[in-house]
Amino acid sequence: MKTALVTGASKGIGAAIARRLERDGVNVLRHDSSQADLAQMEGVDKALEGIDSLDILVNNAAAPPAGPIETDTPESFDHLMAVNVRAPYFLIQRAPINDGGRVINISSVATRMANPAQASFAMTKGALETMSRTLAQQLGPRGITVNVVAPGATRTEANEGIFTPELEAAIANLTAHRKLGNQDDIADVVAFLASDDARWVTGQVLDASGGLFLGPRT
Numbered sequence: 001m002k003t004a005l006v007t008g009a010s011k012g013i014g015a016a017i018a019r020r021l022e023r024d025g026v027n028v029l030r031h032d033s034s035q036a037d038l039a040q041m042e043g044v045d046k047a048l049e050g051i052d053s054l055d056i057l058v059n060n061a062a063a064p065p066a067g068p069i070e071t072d073t074p075e076s077f078d079h080l081m082a083v084n085v086r087a088p089y090f091l092i093q094r095a096p097i098n099d100g101g102r103v104i105n106i107s108s109v110a111t112r113m114a115n116p117a118q119a120s121f122a123m124t125k126g127a128l129e130t131m132s133r134t135l136a137q138q139l140g141p142r143g144i145t146v147n148v149v150a151p152g153a154t155r156t157e158a159n160e161g162i163f164t165p166e167l168e169a170a171i172a173n174l175t176a177h178r179k180l181g182n183q184d185d186i187a188d189v190v191a192f193l194a195s196d197d198a199r200w201v202t203g204q205v206l207d208a209s210g211g212l213f214l215g216p217r218t
Contacts, residue, residue: 001025002025003056004018004054004057005031005047007047007058007061008061009030011156012157012158013154013156015157017191018030021191038083039082059105062106063124065118066121080120084124085128088105092146102144102194108121110122129148132146132203136202149189149205151186152171155183157183175210181208181209185210193206
């Protein structure tokens with residue numbers, strides 16, 4: 001049986017990923033930010049505590065946007081970088097990932113959007129994508145794949161309240177499918193990348209936004 005570590009797995013997309021991998025027969029270790037704070041290196045080490053063999057690492061945990069630039073502070077910026085960039089990097093460095101393993105990093109369509117309210121957040125996700133391409137090259141000889149999933153606006157049990165009918169309709173109008181995605185849509189993409197079927201896919205950013213910005217903007 002394969003073993004996976006999913007960070008930020010107590011709710012939302014992370015919880016959906018954990019459930020999906022479990023349905024595929026994977027032994028899932030669920031990281032909870034309340035038990036191991038990834039903003040601190042001690043939390044990174046605690047998240048890996050007791051793990052001596054790992055086949056799948058899903059870096060899902062992330063700090064939310066803290067911008068725009070006028071309201072960002074050095075402290076909020078450093079926190080974003082610590083959780084969204086430093087933690088995934090050192091989790092990959094320190095995790096006992098087996099040959100043939102899978103690393104899947106969760107990014108965001110914010111990297112291809114010019115949203116002033118998410119400048120620093122988008123920067124962290126851009127760094128995550130660059131890191132993933134570079135590590136795919138480095139870890140490739142061991143048969144380890146490193147890929148990125150980039151969700152768009154996604155409904156989860158944790159954020160249900162923010163999607164008013166008006167907001168949902170506005171976002172849906174910008175997608176190719178004319179609807180809002182949900183956490184299971186993202187989990188299924190992650191499960192594919194974690195599977196043996198994705199063995200020849202690495203260094204890629206898979207847009208899982210339902211074609212955001214491919215739809216009409218009228």
